[in-house]
Amino acid sequence: MEPNKIVVRGYNLMELIDKYSYADLTYLLWRGELPSKEQSRMMDVLLSVCLEHSLNSPSVDAVRFVASCGVPLQTAVSAGVSAFGDWHGGTIEQAAKLLQDEIRVTREGQQSLQTTAEAIVRRFSESKEKLPGYGHPTHTADPRTKKLLEVANETKIRGAHVELAQHIESLTDKYFGRRLILNVDGCIAAIISDMGFDWRIGKGFFIVSRAPGLVAHAYEQMYNDKPYKAARWDEVVYTGPTERKIPGT
Amino acid sequence: MEPNKIVVRGYNLMELIDKYSYADLTYLLWRGELPSKEQSRMMDVLLSVCLEHSLNSPSVDAVRFVASCGVPLQTAVSAGVSAFGDWHGGTIEQAAKLLQDEIRVTREGQQSLQTTAEAIVRRFSESKEKLPGYGHPTHTADPRTKKLLEVANETKIRGAHVELAQHIESLTDKYFGRRLILNVDGCIAAIISDMGFDWRIGKGFFIVSRAPGLVAHAYEQMYNDKPYKAARWDEVVYTGPTERKIPGT
Amino acid sequence: MEPNKIVVRGYNLMELIDKYSYADLTYLLWRGELPSKEQSRMMDVLLSVCLEHSLNSPSVDAVRFVASCGVPLQTAVSAGVSAFGDWHGGTIEQAAKLLQDEIRVTREGQQSLQTTAEAIVRRFSESKEKLPGYGHPTHTADPRTKKLLEVANETKIRGAHVELAQHIESLTDKYFGRRLILNVDGCIAAIISDMGFDWRIGKGFFIVSRAPGLVAHAYEQMYNDKPYKAARWDEVVYTGPTERKIPGT
């Protein structure tokens, strides 16, 4: 950046804007290079698919409570962003790490994806750890996964990571006794891995995807609802010790 | 600060620790001088009185939701602190500003506190604005106000600002048709004003006072409750448009 | 939202993704309706134009310091978002409020935009208040303003608010003795006002626009720089009292 000129990764930002969308520029910022037409389409879908998930989301609940306290819009959004932890969007990173590590192993060992998948599912079922990117508390067939795979096929972005992810899904019945669906986090993880993204930027997709929704919830809470939204005192269940005397009184 | 030595407002921190408490050092940081014995006692009570208010508090609710997402302890506490807005602790500042402005006017105009109080209450009842520091959604006689006033009397810290605050309270029946109690925010505001604090640091008292409680709630949520606490999808009431077709499809 | 189905403002999110971009869906979330082709183009440019402004931005500096402390990616981004205050992105809201208020006045009074503009500039120059949306510390001709106006013209979105904003700019020489350029905040404010957005959601544009950049800075700090980035102790200038003895020692 210098006076009257803003350059992003070597390109003049104003010239970029004539030919590239917001999703393309996000790709440029995170990868250092401009996307192809196929990568552009995939990127836009990746950023759109998690847009909104209603109040059934702890980050949105946090936004609502903070927004009710008489704070500026960005403060409430900031609290929501801070909630994108290991169990709320963070699975993208864990799943992408797993897939990227295992594809490396597969290639080095020159083994089949089927073999790798079987080893993974067995390992997780034995250790009783959660398999990151599989299962969903609400959806039994995550519509977002279906759409993402459709676009990954169309754009020919689909590669070894997606294939491995699907092998894993198909083996969950056998090892876990029930189908653990490839959920939206796992599917995003597989696709961004096939696009060449480092797993450690995985949460960036969730942050950008959810940002407009957090803004909308903060706005709605601030201007269309009552201030000071808190659990009512008579709804709260106190689980501490019963009332007692202070020693020596 | 320099290697092997930490100096706070001119005093060596390690020497201070032998003679002064945490509340005293907070006073030193915020005022630049050490407190007297009376100021020390008052300060400690000011920082203790808002310690905890259960889940009946939007900041605690925000802490709980964020803490459930798989984040470090400080992230959840940070979200709680961000919620101390105009309607949640912020009243301390608004009430302290009102009292400090009005005491200045009273002194300049050489008028009685009774006259000033009457002018204030009349103004707020006519404009139908909320009188900052008065009324409480849960308490009808805020036990924290009683304790604060007791200590302010004992330590002789009580001065013109507290007196004005009490005059105002006693006039609410006449002008609002019901008693608006001097609540904890209003009482803290009056006392810190009598102690000479700038109203703009008022929220600092609330932040420090509530910090241990936010830590306790974050800890409890993280280690004694289930992860991923969100409103259930079937509890959420959707108020948007009914389902509709995309134009052109 | 219900199992296996996500509906946004009445539309099925998965169907939307086939025809609408991320910027379009942001428009839908914030307005409740889908954008026209022209609104779609304008929206995308609005979200792209503030993408990145290097370390010459306090939010980016905050992200860098927090990211250096051993925290998850989203924590650093959250700190950056929290910095979008009145003087950092917030001008969008102040400028949009001014323009929307004054266009209302203009229409009600059936006066010319030139008259309104003159009244505004005179008022601000007399009160010596900062005119929100005008002037820039680094740019003398903000390239982002130029691009935004170009697209607003092409899409025919440009209306009374943009016109008023330009009248104001042209009068700054006369009233302030120097040209105060219409900056990117002021220009966004004018355009979103012509698009019908409430000024109170103005900061949402800045948040979404800057989010990918904050992610990129957090990532770069976490993985390509040293941990624990702090001002060095010998760079810090202590301005407090000189060292002194504790009373009574």
Add this chain to the structure above:
Amino acid sequence: MEPNKIVVRGYNLMELIDKYSYADLTYLLWRGELPSKEQSRMMDVLLSVCLEHSLNSPSVDAVRFVASCGVPLQTAVSAGVSAFGDWHGGTIEQAAKLLQDEIRVTREGQQSLQTTAEAIVRRFSESKEKLPGYGHPTHTADPRTKKLLEVANETKIRGAHVELAQHIESLTDKYFGRRLILNVDGCIAAIISDMGFDWRIGKGFFIVSRAPGLVAHAYEQMYNDKPYKAARWDEVVYTGPTERKIPGT
């Protein structure tokens, strides 16, 4: 909590305030029981010792940048709290975990603390991992450690964890070729472990200890400094690709 009554861990908060300090009440909130006289003194020192570390601290730097943007006081403090990550205060938790794990091993194996200490230092020196709680970038003899140990001795709170921590320190010369001092984080970790605190609440001590300082820095930045504090554009070193043409233009 119920109308007109606030009960903390079974005790009436207002009655507590007559006999217990802020530090005592923090102990009660975190442990569920009231402290003894010795625990009370130790607790107060634990909360005071990290009070302030000037701008030589990334959380304070973050507070300063955010506070400069035109945000409420608590927003800036919140950003500072969010920076208390693994490398900034977080060492308390890592060191306390290490000490608590190893004391358990020592007791189960009925081995001497000297043996345990030797095994730990050898392990860390071989793996070249950072030994949590040892070494400091600025201090060669951390004055805070000295004070903490002095009080831990006086109050007889010092126990096996502190002893182990000191054994480790004395072995660093032999295994690392230089003295790695027991720093303030490591010393707090040892003492709270001897007091029976779970290592996972370790960061709570740092949060509460630093809160008044963050408030003071936010206040100073907001009211005694210029707004919009950012790295100057000509101080920033751009390390990306040199300017280049967009493909196809």
